[in-house]
Amino acid sequence: MSAARRLPRWAEYTLLPALNLTVALLLSGVVVRVMGESPWAALKLMVAGAVGTQDAIGYTLFYATDFVFTGLAVAVAFHAGLFNIGGEGQAYVGGLGVGLVGLAAGAWPAWVAVPLGIFAGAVFGAAWAFIPAWLQAKRGSHIVITTIMFNFIASALMTYLLVNVLIKPGQQSPESREFGAHAWMPPMHELLARVGIPFAPSPFNLASGLAVAAGLGVWALLWRTQWGYALRVVGRNPAAAVYAGINPARITLGAMLLSGALAGCLGVNELMGSQHRLLLDFPEGAGFVGIAVALMGRNHPLGIVLAAILFGALYQGGSQISFDLPRINRDLVVVIQGLVILFCGALENLFRAPLAAGLARLRRTGGS
């Protein structure tokens, strides 16, 4: 019955997302038109702003790194059958861990401060995910609800800490003092310069390497280990997991801890890599973008890396548009992201059947 609707694998992973993305961009063009600007000019600005120059590429990859962490966080939970909407809060609290290490670092050598900062970010993020996970596993409280609520709690908690505790003395804005220089993530342009490749300065830093490593690690864990196998069984068929002697509650806890830890690493990129201090609302919605990234990347690490780069480019290119076109503000980025999410996530199947039918017809005429 479903055979007619099945797409070949290559089309599933290339043609369909490309088509969905194109439609989303076309609609965004309509929005730009309505706002009184030329869609074509906007598109050119956006592409140039995202990948036109070295520093543009640097920014794009910097943002993409955030989205890789949060996208992986969503994907790990998703494979265990959990919809973790709390990436935002977990990233925020994870940043607290990163920040505390950064503030305490002082004269610690970099080889102590940096790994410790990463570790603290992961642990704090995991801890923030643990409570909803525990409530889900032991009490059946729905993880969607609890993680959403924990985003608000995280926000309130961090505001309190930044306004009252961590704020740099004698300053108006709620920000901490700067981290010790050894707790800074090395910027890529410096590393590249060291091996003789000139690259324009940007916040693009070594945390991107950590993100790629995390992607590889998640892939190996999910598809090459017993624990990952058990996690996927729980996600796909909890009844079969019980039959197989797998404890779904324990998997739920483990998956959410890992998910929170991945989200918590966002602070490594944002704080240790770029801001070098703890500040209010630094995740800037990356936790939510992670949901879209995971959706679009089909919850596979490779797809997530690609989708994260796309969203990074949208983010960076979109801000370029708002700089240059007076009638358009930064919210257009949100509109475009929304449309991409709409077509790649919610309406993912809209073009599936026509595309499958078209390909089948092509093959039949081509074959005979």
Next chain:
Amino acid sequence: MATAPALELRAIDKRFGAVHANRCVSLAVAAGSVHGLIGENGAGKSTLMNIVYGFHRADTGEIRVDGRPVEIGRPRDAIAAGIGMVHQHFMLVDNFTVLENVVLGSEGGARLSAGAAAARTELQRLARDYGLEVPLDAEVRTLSVGLQQRVEILKALYQRARILILDEPTAVLTPTEADRLFALLRILREQGRTVIIVTHKLREIMAITDRVTVLRQGAVVHETATADTSPRALAEAMVGRSVSLQFDRGAAVPGAARLTARDVEVRDGLGVARLKDFNLVLRAGEIVGVAGVSGNGQSELLEVLAGIRAPTRGEVSLGDRPLVAKGLGPRIRRRLGLAHVPEDRLKLGVVSEFSAEDNLILGYQNGSGWSRGGWLKRGALRLHCAAAMADYDVRPQDPTLRITAFSGGNQQKLVLAREIGAAPSVLLVGQPTRGVDIGAIEFIHRRLIALRDAGVAILLVSVELDEILSLSDRVLVMASGEVVGELARADATEQRIGLMMAGVKGEGRS
């Protein structure tokens, strides 16, 4: 023939992608007859009937009703042409009354009361004419499965169906209920209605049909008057080679007690006892069959024995090791040699989204052959799966293929390969041949007998009486969560088991 057939299919052809589901199928069903349609799983029976009922549209071919070509693009067209269908899984709204269910889709106006009154009169007439007594104002969920099926039939008749298609109608019925259904079908035939019955049970074909059509790989391979054929000939036509459904097997040589259940009781969330006072001593080298209509405590029994569900009371021991008191779950029980082929393959036995090889280690993911130190050895697993596929004749032999791309029989062979491959001392088997084609049934039965002869203790739960009778050394009959009788192999006949299943006690527990 003087009159045109009630339903005629001419050269119906249907493809789903690469699958050729129906190959130029032509079929004529005489008015006022009961026509049987049989074939293995995947032979194209359901596709054909779904085309007739408008769920699918044929690529080429023609459907004629009473000699006139009709265009059927959706179920509404089929109903208008006088075709009704009773699905294997009933399409009823549980919390509606019988009357509401019957008029659903033909309410006759925005205000329900007028239509309902007219419907009531009409239904009472139908009930009188066909002996289809059903309480019209009862909620459907309070009715037995047999009665729910009558509601479906009543609904089709109410929609003026002259041709009635029944898809596996006896799958959920006790033998007594099935007999009652057949009596009803005979009345329908006498009244001039036409019945098409889709089934895989040869016994039913022989009992009720006038003519029978056999499908194999999407094509009609055999069509005959039922009086001129035999179950064996039909089975051979279905499979395309000779099969033996009854085979010789030696007497069991029961050994030491392997699995013991004492006073096991299971209550559901509402406190209703689903399994009462269950006692069993399962010995090495015997197959104990548990017969009964689906939903009479067998599922709970298997779950308790396998460790998926904790009993409210009682103890289960493996050898002399108590399992319940120690709280040993499925993982430990597996390690102690208790394997389990679950009743509902897709719900429990496999993960639909996983490949064959990934499903081959479900529950055994820590097995030493394909894992070490927490890692899975993909290469070793693939080889292991290929070997198991060859051993169990699983087709296609592709370990990376999604499990749902295999036929039911091949899926079941993989599950068996997994559970038997663990070299268990006790094997729990639920509905081993549900949704499995005849060729695979024979294979699976032979494996189970071979396993018994090798000294494994086997508990077989099945709703198929034939299966119970041809495999079991002892038979326990369950009704309403209780064992209502136990029969030795020699005393176990279909009639005696059937009576016990229907709740007639006093057959004595030996």
